[in-house]
Amino acid sequence: MRDCSTIYLNGVRREVRGREALMMMAEWLRKEASLPGTKIVCAEGDCGACTVLRAFPTPDGTPRFEAINSCIATVAQLDGSHIVTVEGIQNGPELSPAQKAMTDCHGSQCGYCTPGFVMALSAMLERHDQVDAKTASNYLTGNLCRCTGYQPIIDAAVMARASKTHSVAGRYLNDAATDDLLATQKKPVTIKNDDVVYFAPATLRDATTFAAHNPGFRVLGAATDLGVQINKGKPLPQAILSLHLIPELYAIKKNRTGITIGARVTLADLRRATMDTAPEFSRFLNLFASPQIKNVATLVGNIANASPIGDTLPFLLIAGGTVHLASRPGGKGPVKKRAVPMTAFYLGYKKLAMEPGEIITHVSFDKTPPREFLRLYKVSQRKDLDISAVSGAFALTTSGRGPARVVTSARIAFGGVAATPVRVPGAEAALQGVVLSPDLIETVAQLIAGALTPLSDARGTAAYRRVLAANLFRRYGQEVLGV
Ligand SMILES: Cc1cc2nc3c(=O)[nH]c(=O)nc-3n(C[C@H](O)[C@H](O)[C@H](O)COP(=O)(O)OP(=O)(O)OC[C@H]3O[C@@H](n4cnc5c(N)ncnc54)[C@H](O)[C@@H]3O)c2cc1C
Ligand code: FES
Ligand code: FES
Missing domain, CATH: 3.30.390.50 (CO dehydrogenase flavoprotein, C-terminal domain)
Known part of the structure; x- marks a missing residue:
């Protein structure tokens, strides 16, 4: 058992405990880690000023750096990740390609949004050697600038070229650090601060036991809903359960007729996974939020948040969507599982057909038949x-x-x-x-x-x-x- 969130921050291993672990990453970077390059403007995931890069190694995937909003993600939930901030992208005296293009194209005036744009561009250059204006705009959907006007920034994105010397993956994803994170992810985490307890178990059985013993617990997914509420003054739930260390919840499974999505699958991975099986849904997900949100936010979070305007819900209602739930009544005996069709899941405004102590483990829906x-x-x-x-x-x-x-x-x-x-x-x-x-x-x-x-x-x-x-x-x- 660990009592800390373990991360590699700009290549340096950090263990973050107690009150600090429950802070939002952007605030922690600025106040506790002496890295004030990351800015906070909206604190709601809307402007991208707080963008950092995150790579989360899993046993069967190659980790990749992706842009995320650090203002609405707690340090605790980013446990097990590599995090790179704007202070970490320059290699030696030369500016990184994103920084250089932004200065060459005059993409900055007051400069407050600039670290966020540079980080979104850096994430883009991890995937593409160079891009056209349309691709650049897609990568920059989650970044707002109040002074420069967007053309110089798009020009910078189109001018920038990926460089091996500055590749963030090349510099930070070394085997030793990744193996260390993978080993660390096997150890569950309990963090206590004042009257708040945060628990990240490594098994579904431990998750459902915690849920049984802590009435009023809340699952913390990627916090793109919860984090906004917390930043607006809603107190942290007293019992927080994060499922990020349970490997089976990252699974995407397909059979002849359907697809099953684990509770930890991000919307970005969902979009890629449905390109062939539910192409209209995949296309529609392009309109969902921004890359920074989609790179962490979960489908299950969208379902459990139960907003009447949750974008994935109408599709799931007509595509045989089914919610799969797990619990361990009284914290004893085997894990009990049941499934509820989405058509019977929403009972009223934010009222779900879930029993106390239940968590959502995955959701399934039909592949789109070719003739539909x-x-x-x-x-x-x-x-x-x-x-x-x-x-x-x-x-x-x-x-x-x-x-x-x-x-x-x-x-x-x-x-x-x-x-x-x-x-x-x-x-x-x-x-x-x-x-x-x-x-x-x-x-x-x-x-x-x-x-x-x-x-x-x-x-x-x-x-x-x-x-x-x-x-x-x-x-x-x-x-x-x-x-
Ligand atoms: C800038 C911005 C843009 C957005 N744009 C859109 C948009 O275009 N369309 C849209 O529909 N939404 C949008 N959202 C809302 C949000 O991103 C989605 O609802 C997202 O899918 C939530 O997923 P999450 O993992 O972040 O959930 P969280 O915020 O972690 O959780 C949301 C709720 O689900 C519960 N929950 C999470 N996982 C489980 C589980 N396994 N079992 C039980 N309960 C669980 C949590 O307790 C909480 O009540 C946006 C949010 C932001 C900040
Ligand atoms: S500060 Fe605006 S998205 Fe984080
Ligand atoms: S340069 Fe001032 S907000 Fe973008």
């Missing part, structure tokens, strides 16, 4: 890094050809139109067995508008959301009909 016409849509006030006002998921199969095509199955789900994500059974039934036509699409769009009871909030009025939902289906109808 599946589309996912998200409407938000801006395209990237924004929360949906309404999202929609539609899937139809048909038989026959041309104007005689008959609907053989229909599934429709929305987010942002009720206290939970919802299916619309009345609209689905109206499509079943009917010849596909513009009139049918219009009838169903009106049924959808009539069936939904959205709320008004900052992202849109109830009336706006109702119109939006019906219009998303009209758009889908045009795509299905090919008009």
